[in-house]
Amino acid sequence: MSFVRHRLFWPAAILVALLASNIFFSSGFFSITVHDGHLYGSIIDILRRSAPLILVGIGMTLVIATGGIDLSVGSVMAISGALACLLIGDLDNQNSVTGVLLACAAGIALSLVLGIWNGALVASIGIQPIIATLILMVAGRGIAQLITDGQILNVTSAPYKVIGAGYTIALPVSVLIAAGMVAIAVVLTRRTALGLLIEAVGGSPTASRLAGIQARRLTIMVYVFSAICAGIAGLIYSSNVSSADSNAAGNLIELDAILAVVIGGTRLTGGRFSLAGTVLGAVLIETLNVTTVSIGIPVETTLLFKAIVVIVLCLVQSAAFRAKVLRRPSRVGASA
């Protein structure tokens, strides 16, 4: 029964159970139809909806792996979407592909700057990550509203719409973008030494510095990566609704992203991380949202489900809980 011990066994089992339970409520849940050369179906829909969360989640995973946390992702999403929509709105021809690409590049570039800001606060000034990113979390939505002048900016740009709602080679573009970023993250961390170095910094910043790892530069890098992921997620979100809403964009997504990371088996204390786990966690959260709708439970109660999931996962991950309640041997000592 070694697969039961795999750290992704339980999240995967819950995901399968959730998906299976949908059969009872909507018979055509698993059917995927081809329509105009595009794939349609509930499964595709779940993937499409989870694309922003997957993006934000993988950035968050790397930040958490270094022992940090990034609360500003929702604000970064709002800012990048706001800037892109502002620039597109100013274009003479909103359907110009170059203009849209430049606007998106500007949004991502601004996210990059915000990532450097977060990283510098954490690594150079030495502020606790939760506090350092709290600053941007609070101020960020204000900045986004400053960019849009407090309005919801609507754009009617066909090329921009493609990012969030378009299809290419039969799959939603947003899913492909998310998959691409996951692939980049996996290649960078698992095919190079980068992942090992990040885990080393998360395991012990002091030890890794003594071992000659440039912990400071690495820390800044993960915050930049997280911000870029959030920036792209912001573009997908705003493109999907063809507008920039500074309040709704990425609202509470930082909590969902942290939840996805925790479900995926990455510990909040830093060290080992699992990108596949985070993707699984993100899909699980969106499946939960879709399932509650299809069962007919009010959408708001997903919060209750999330609370239960967080509590159960935290307790299962807690060495003290396992030692006390499950009576399994644990190397970690009793409570302080």
Next chain:
Amino acid sequence: MIDVTAPPGTPPAKARNRVLKQNRRHVPVLATLALLIIMYAVGVANYRGFSDTQVVLNIFVDNAFLLVVAAGMTFVILTGGIDLSVGAVVALTTTVAATLLHAGWPAAVVLPLVLLIGTVLGLGMGAVIHFFQVEPFIATLAGMFLARGIALLINRNSIPITDGFWTAMAEERIRFGPGVFISTSVVIALIVVLIGAYVLAYTRFGRTVYAIGGSADSALLMGLPVGRTRIAVYTLSGFCSALGGVLYSFYMSSGYSLNAQGMELDAIAAVVIGGVLLTGGSGYLFGTVLGVLVLGLIQTIITFQGTLSSWWTRIVVGVLLFAFIVLQRAVTRRTR
């Protein structure tokens, strides 16, 4: 916040530095006080009617609930923890109170009941944090989901409160002269703050709170009741949030499950601006009061200015957060 419980390395102080050190400890609070005075002076100099006593009193009237919530948060942050659930507990309290009052329950039953619910929630989070060594961030995040989820489950809509006691409390004004008044909520909030300040400064419990924030391990070795105190601060914060929720329902005369979104950020910001060290162990409840007043004064100035939009509040709060965190960082570094 991953590393909050780690002791900030404070080498033994030399006796001759003690006086100087004591003063340094006051630097953040004095900076907040100076800021408050400057902001008030700027307001008085620029806007007509700003010097009216009622302007100052209105800050208290409009922020009484925040004052109570932030007082509870101060205890938690002094131990080096954090409580993200406060906003959700406020919302839950208003919803439960409004629902029960609507169903015809007497206020004498509802009031203790809602306070009990908040206290028990806090107790539960504290127990999970202490016994199972779950990080405060995650445990209170689960509490936040849970409280907000229950509130949404009870009622998704805003429920008006028409109960006699509630309206009486909402409309009661304590007048000092013509046009100069405060609400009963302000009196309750000030009583809470005074009791809190006394407990922190002069009781064994208060000293233990500081000791845990300074170094939980040392506190344990000294034989202080670390576990009991840690659970107690979260219980206290839960109680304060519930009481804050009651004051909020006085203020709004209604209960709504989406009330107080992001209030945890306001409370944390007030505590930080008030000079409480986020790693714990240093700070005063008086500072938190100043922090709440700064937040209120920003709001007032922006209202008086008229041409500034509301999102400037968030940007200014973000900038202040940044300034005070860097100041804290500088002060603690020099103390070492």
